[in-house]
Amino acid sequence: MSVNSFGARSSIDVDGTQYEIFRLDAVEGSGKLPFSLKVLLENLLRTEDGANITADDISFLGNWDPTAEPDHEIQFTPARVVMQDFTGVPCVVDLATMREAVSALGGDPTKVNPLSPAEMVIDHSVIAEVFGISSAFEQNTDIEYQRNRERYQFLRWGQTAFDNFKVVPPGTGIVHQVNIEHLARVVFPRTVDGVLQAYPDTCVGTDSHTTMVNGLGVVGWGVGGIEAEAAMLGQPVSMLIPRVVGFKLSGKLNEGTTATDLVLTITEMLRRHKVVGKFVEFYGEGVTAVPLANRATIGNMSPEYGSTIAIFPIDDKTIDYMRLTGRDEHQLALVEAYAKAQGLWHDPAHEPVYSEYIELDLGSVVPSIAGPKRPQDRILLSEAKENFEANVPTYTSDPDKVVPVTLADGTSFELGNGAVTVASITSCTNTSNPSVMIGAALVAKKAVEKGLTRKPWVKTSLAPGSQVVTDYYDKAGLTQYLDAIGFNLVGYGCVTCIGNTGPLIPEISKAVNDEDLAVAAVLSGNRNFEGRISPDVKMNYLASPMLVIAYALAGTMAIDLLNDPIGTATDGSEVFLADIWPSQAEIEEVIGTSINSEMFAERYADVFRGDERWRSLPTPEGNTFSWDDDSTYVRKGPYFEGMPATPDPVTDISGARVLLKLGDSVTTDHISPAGNIKPDSPAGKYLSEHGIERRDFNSYGSRRGNHEVMIRGTFANIRLRNQIAPGTEGGFTRDFTQADGPVTTVFEASEAYAAEGTPLVVLAGKEYGSGSSRDWAAKGTALLGVRVVIAESYERIHRSNLIGMGVLPLQFPEGQSAASLGLTGEETFSVAGVTELNDGVTPKTMKVTAVAPDGTLTTFDAVVRIDTPGERGYYVNGGIMQYVLRNLAAA
Known part of the structure; x- marks a missing residue:
């Protein structure tokens, strides 16, 4: 009460x-x-x-x-928690493990139960193994179930064992799309202590792109899985009241520009404005000119510019979208009445007070892409060719190399640097947006009518965020044209955007690797970090779905799409992009005749039931899970082994060695295991030792419920550069337990340090941990034995997650860095002042001493980045899960 x-x-x-x-x-x-x-x-x-x-x-x-x-x-209590399966499976593993741990501490295991609604959408497991044929979706789904049977059975157990926990089965859509189309309430009705309440729908999610729901006026953001678990168990999210950046919109988009062009422009502007850790809020007359789908696209990209949220207020467009997506009329009336009663309804003439201001005339937006390795690196489409040509020498020693290739069907051609080998309409960002999705299908239609098709070296795929997309494609008669140029449905899921690209065409992969070609991927996603999309692809570009198709037709980044022909028509004439680009009026006409609320109502009528594959899975029973010691997918976590009822005091750190010394902009994609598992990697060797065939390795994401696999893949990204192991790329370091510190894998070195009881340190540069809010970037760090990270600056979520796993985040003094202090990574480190945290206070700085091999001392006062009293409580308990568990056991 x-x-x-x-x-x-x-x-x-x-x-x-x-x-x-x-x-x-x-x-x-x-x-x-x-x-x-x-x-x-x-x-x-x-x-x-x-x-x-x-x-x-x-x-x-x-x-x-x-x-x-x-x-x-302040302590913020979200109304609900949303999860995707890569990050959600570890949550359920931890909850299952906590039930046993509570029992061991003398508590009631059934107390470990979501107190707030928790909803998981299985969307990260489908891989585009098969493409370009009509049966691609069925084949990929069959492969998905074969590989993930153990995980899916475990999730079906969780759905029955835990109250307030629901699972949206595979093949339904992407979590953020399902969230805005069905799960989000905007105003939440709930009976509390016998009283029917109404309050704003708010959420936290185990994926950083949870911010997509900001487009609906729902305050929500991504957190680590460990924070989500705590929220499910009734723990509020501890946060500082943020600065709020007011982003004023005026005007409207010009003909020929898309939501993708808009969001890439906003991403560049806000990354430059430095909004990390801040709220961004859109206001002004231009808000009414932004369709709800475009608002969701902008909100989705919030992690790419670093803000906590990027929110639009509630207005008529919110209500219209809720009606289109099948919400009942009473819920619409509740949203409007509540928003107006509480002053939450958008008034274009009212300008709230903000901490900072930024403004954009929508009419100034021009066609753009982003790349070749960061989403904030926007490129004008008119300058894309010259930008590619300027970048390609940094990716290959011979920019002009061209090699002959012959495919299995006898097709021969020459393959060069910049060849587009992946073209994928994928991810939550754009496949939620009817304007660009219908636009892409119309580009395909016009291309087919001209006699164009994809180049034979391009792996094409269509992975919508919702089943409704294929419904309106079918109704509009557009599916056949996408199929004709190779954009057959491969699955409803994130796919390429998270590295589930699947193998390239075999002959292409061989040529790329044998000849060191710098080939490209073009995708309609939100992430293009190094090594993320495919291990064979060095250059990755974000583009609208319409441009994805254009680049698939052209087959190369070495083209000026605005002026060069992209192909030859059946009659021998040159075809230019303008010849196949639909007008906004054409797009709107198709939208108006092909999309209706009945589609959404039918698709979501029984969304948690799943298809026959899902329903036929045997479901384990019981309040606690029966762990299978032979499982390589789901294993009991090690976090609570030997945990006492009260925490031992935290201690100063001494004798620590550097596991990694990293530069600027190291993302959680560099840290967290993701993508394919290589046979010769520590994780690959582990699976082989457990009798798993190479073809069944699956991805790191699918094995997130097995800490043994994930530890071995932490800091193993193929593009990671560890400065204490110069000349290497990937998960390598030096092992200073041996003379001269030979180079070995990060995992093997950590094992050697653990055997000697040596704590570990990570040194890093600016923006450490930017990118996805994946809990395994912090879990893996902790389980490798890292006690402290010292960086020049941190991304918000990762810093918080480190604390949640008992890792101390420190920051170099302003203006200083590992380089300026002369640190090489060969030193032995100590940190004094940690024990002050036992007294209920958080010191502003801690004294760090580094002793070089020749005895030279370097000392500095590192800034303590435990930012709130709540975070201090988590740290002294050894992590957020231990904190929650002790409270549950004592209750």
């Missing part, structure tokens, strides 16, 4: 139904707050308990100073 210090408890009537609400206008100053902070304020009003959430917290937020640096901690 809320304390209700401000007398905020009230009610609204919606079509004869009474809902209890907590009125924001009960708090002085709330009217001037940005939309996003109003949602946080309501959260505090409703959950005020006088201890964790106090009247002072509420007053502080009501009197928010937009100019101040964040320094006030």
Whole structure:
């Protein structure tokens, strides 16, 4: 029961139904707050308990100073948790392990149960093994079930064993798309203590692109799996009240520009503006010109520019989208009535107070792509050819090399640098958007009518975010044209964007690797980091679905798509992009006649039931899971072994060695295991030793429920450069337990250090841990024996996740770095001041001493990046899971 210090408890009537609400206008100053902070304020009003959430917290937020640096901690309680299967499986593994651990500590195992609704969408496991044929979807789905049978049975057990936990089976869509089309309530109705309440829908998700739901006006963001577990178990998310960047939109997009062009422009602007850790909120007259699907596309890319959220307010377009996607009329009435009663309805003329301001005229947006390795590196389409030509020498020693290739069917051609070997319409970012998806199908139609098709070296794929996409393709008669140029359906899932690209055409892969060619991938995704898309592909570009098809037809990045012909028509004439590019009026006409709410209602009518494959899986039973010691997919986690009921005091660190010394912009894609498992890697050797054939290795993502595989793949990205092992690329380091520190794998070195009881350190540069919010980047770090990371700066989620796994994040003093301090990575490190955390205080700095092999001492005061009292509590308990577990056992 809320304390209700401000007398905020009230009610609204919606079509004869009474809902209890907590009125924001009960708090002085709330009217001037940005939309996003109003949602946080309501959260505090409703959950005020006088201890964790106090009247002072509420007053502080009501009197928010937009100019101040964040320094006030609040406890945010999300309405629900959303998960995808790569990150969600470890969550369920941990919950199952916690049930046993609670029992061992004398508690009730059934207390380990989601207290808030938790919904998982299985969307990360399908791999585009088969492409370009009509049976690709069925074959890929069969392969997916064969490989993931153990995982899926485990998830079916979780769905029955845990309350408040639902699973959307494979082949349904991408989690963020399913979230905006079906799971999101916008305003959440729930009975609490016998009273029907209404409050803003909020969520945290185990994928950083949870921010896609911001397009619907839902405050939500990505967290690590360990934070999500805590949220499911009733722990609030500890956070500092952020700075809010107001992003004013004006005008409208010009003909020929797409939502992708818009989002790449915004990504570049906000990355340059430096919005890491801040809220971004869109406002102004131009908001009404942005369709809901485009809003979702912009929200989706929030992790790429670094903000916590990127939110649009609730308005008529929100209601229209909810109606289109099949929500019932009472829910629509509730959303509108609640938003208007609480001052959450968008008023274009009202300008809230923001911490910072930025502005974009939508009419200034021009066609763009991004690459070749970061989503924020926008390239004007008009300059894409020259940009490629300027970059290619950094990827190959012979930029002009061309090699002859003959495919199995006898097709022969010459393959050169910049050849587009992957062209994929994939990922949540764009495959949620009817405008660009219909646009892509119309490009395909016009291309087929001209007699064009994909180049024979291009692996093409279509992986929509929702089954509704193929429904409206079929209704519009467009599927046949996509099929005709090789963009057959391969699955409903993330696929290429997360590295589930599958193998390239065999002859292409051989030529690329034998001849060191720098070939390219073009995808409609949100991530193009090095090594992510395919181990064979060095250069990766993000583009709209329409341009993905154009590049598949052209077959090369060494082309000016705006001026050069992309192919030859059946009649021998040159075909240019303008000849096959649909007008916005054509796109809107197809949308208007091909998409309706009945499609969504039918697809989501029984969404948790699944198809016959899913329903026929045998389901284990019981409150605790029966672990299979021979399983290579799902294994009991090691986090609670020997854990005492009360934590041992944390200690200073001494005698530590450097496991890795890294440069700037090392992402969680460099740290976290992802993609294919190589046979000669530590993880590959582990699977082989356990009798797994190479063809059944599957991906790291599919084996996230097995810590033994994941530890061996941590810091093993093929593009990682560890500066203490110069001349190497990938998961290599030096083992200083041996004379002269020979080069070995990161995993094998960690094993040697563990045998000697040596703690480990990671040294890093700026923006350490940017990218996806994958918990395994932190879990793997901790399980390798890393006790402390010292970086120049951190990405928000990864820094938090390190603490959640008991790893101490320190920061070099302003203006200093490992290089400026002369650190080589061969030193022995100690950290003094850690013990102060036992006294309930967090020191601002800790003294770091590095002793070089020749005895030279280097000392500096590292900034402690434990930012809140809640984080200190997690750290001294050895991690967030241990903290929650001890509280559950004591309850």
